[in-house]
Amino acid sequence: MKPYCCLSHNYEETLALGVQFARSLKKGDIVCLYGDLGAGKTAFVKGMAKGLKLDPVKVHSPTFTLMNVYDGKVPLYHFDLYRINAVDLFGMGYEEFFYGKGIAAVEWSEKLEGLLPEFCWKVELQHAGDDQRQISISCQGKELDERQQQLKERLT
Numbered sequence: 001m002k003p004y005c006c007l008s009h010n011y012e013e014t015l016a017l018g019v020q021f022a023r024s025l026k027k028g029d030i031v032c033l034y035g036d037l038g039a040g041k042t043a044f045v046k047g048m049a050k051g052l053k054l055d056p057v058k059v060h061s062p063t064f065t066l067m068n069v070y071d072g073k074v075p076l077y078h079f080d081l082y083r084i085n086a087v088d089l090f091g092m093g094y095e096e097f098f099y100g101k102g103i104a105a106v107e108w109s110e111k112l113e114g115l116l117p118e119f120c121w122k123v124e125l126q127h128a129g130d131d132q133r134q135i136s137i138s139c140q141g142k143e144l145d146e147r148q149q150q151l152k153e154r155l156t
């Protein structure tokens with residue numbers, strides 16, 4: 001299925017898209033975020049947290065820890081791999097968070113190339129001048145396809 005694509009004009013729109021996107025998520029989902037420094041990955045995760053009824057104020061890039069946990073009915077595990085390597089993840093037993101009772105959001109997912117499961121969401125954010133960001137959301141797998149379709153219908 002074609003990705004859902006849109007242009008965000010400001011921080012708030014990226015946040016709002018994250019809120020909407022979260023409605024398509026289920027526990028066990030993995031959300032891989034791609035984009036340069038300052039592209040808005042954390043902003044999008046903040047929106048996801050808000051959509052999951054978690055406290056978005058607490059959301060910041062887990063720069064000096066491997067992962068932040070935002071607890072709630074469906075917890076959100078927020079990874080930022082910018083300064084770490086896949087091997088560090090193995091040491092912490094990341095599988096528990098990737099395939100557990102919550103949702104995993106991973107900034108700098110390219111670091112997991114080849115290690116990602118077959119089915120995951122892919123959110124790509126690109127600078128498009130000033131405060132604009134091109135955002136695309138796609139996924140793989142039949143079940144996710146259906147949910148992506150629902151997401152598209154909601155957003156368009």
Ligand SMILES: Nc1ncnc2c1ncn2[C@@H]1O[C@H](COP(=O)(O)OP(=O)(O)OP(=O)(O)O)[C@@H](O)[C@H]1O
Binds near residue numbers: 039042132
């Ligand atoms: N349309 C937009 N969407 C998201 N953020 C925007 C937008 N326009 C401007 N910004 C600004 O860009 C920055 C995005 O920061 P954010 O921490 O979300 O990026 P990031 O991709 O997580 O970066 P990093 O790789 O450093 O973790 C913020 O300062 C935000 O105010």
Ligand SMILES: [Mg+2]
Binds near residue numbers: 041043
């Ligand atoms: Mg970030």
